[in-house]
Amino acid sequence: MLYMVVSGLIVGALLGFVMQRGRFCLTGGFRDMYIAKNNRMFYALLIAIAVQSIGVYALIEFGAFAYSPGQLSLWATIAGSFIFGVGIVLAGGCATGTWYRAGEGLVGSWIALATYMLSAAMMKTGPLGSFTTQVRSYTIGTDSIADTFGVSTWVFVALLALIVAAIMIRESRKPRLKVARPKPKKTGLAHQLFERRWHPYFTGVLVGIVAIIAWPVSAETGRVFGLGITTPSANVLQFLVTGNDSFINWGVFLVLGILIGSFIAAKGGNEFRVRVPDATICVRSAAGGLLMGFGASIGGGCSIGNGLVMTAMMTWSGWIALLFMILGTWTASYFIFVRPSKQRASVQPKPATA
Secondary structure, three states, X not given: OHHHHHHHHXXXXXXXXXXXXXXXXXXXXXXXXXXXXXXXXXXXXXXXXXXXXXXXXXXXXXXXXXXXXXXXXXXXXXXXXXXXXXXXXXXXXXXXXXXXXXXXXXXXXXXXXXXHHHHHHHHHOOOOHHHHHHHHOOOOOEOEHHHHHOOOHHHHHHHHHHXXXXXXXXXXXXXXXXXXXXXXXXXXHHHHHHHOOOOHHHHHHHHHHXXXXXXXXXXXXXXXXXXXXXXXXXXXXXXXXXXXXHHOOHHHHHHHHHXXXXXXXXXXXXXXXXXXXXXXXXXXXXXXXXXXXXXXXXXXXOOXXXXXXXXXXXXXXXXXXXXXXXXHHHHHHHHHHHHHHXXXXXXXXXXXXX
């Protein structure tokens, strides 16, 4: 039990610290791909996936643990991931982003986190548990991309690594914009850790490394999986309500560690402030959290469980989920940001002409 608590909190704190300092939020990254035509955070995610994939499959080769991809719940993955994508825009952050932004003092993220936990708990073991089980029971075959084509998983791991390398080479050749930065208040290691904003690609590498560490550490407690947010988030609420310690597992301490690590990073960088949003944002955050929990439960994972971990494991569900999360994010971004902006622009009075 002590190992579970300490290791879960440490890995979670590392993840929360890295994500907070690198602003590793996939909601903003997916949204920026559509609105700002900026793919940097998406590329950072691909780096994290590639790093994790190489590391985890190397561990499997050395016999550290065994992994079976299971069956593909295609339609549940598509529908759930799209709904999740809509929800993270309303909530203002993905599952992990909501945890680490809560650690920064954002009350809107506290609200989204509460309704996310509530929705996920209802979908996992609550009144909607049987619905989730039934929806996900419709499978069409193996979830392993490699098994589908009858080749080694390393073929797809190598392909992803080559794609990421090509992207990085292209990105390195782009001219760098010089940005005026204020004079640093800290020096040395303190400046590097808490004041200087970390590059997205560097952050992606660190997230990938933490994701690798999570697998063997978690497996030691009997939980053979990497980073995961939705089920552990539900487990936190389930334990608090029922007192049933069967809900306590390594993932619970992982998500609590994210909150702690983010708080430490935010305090060290003088970025922790309790910020209370207006009523509209509060309602939107609550609705977003509910959709996140619903979508992630029937989709089989969130932006981390599916979008980072299952993609690295070269599963159909991971890559399909990632695609439909992005489509859901773009759809919500259009109706929440793009369309209202166009409508405001169309009603502005035209300047008078002589």
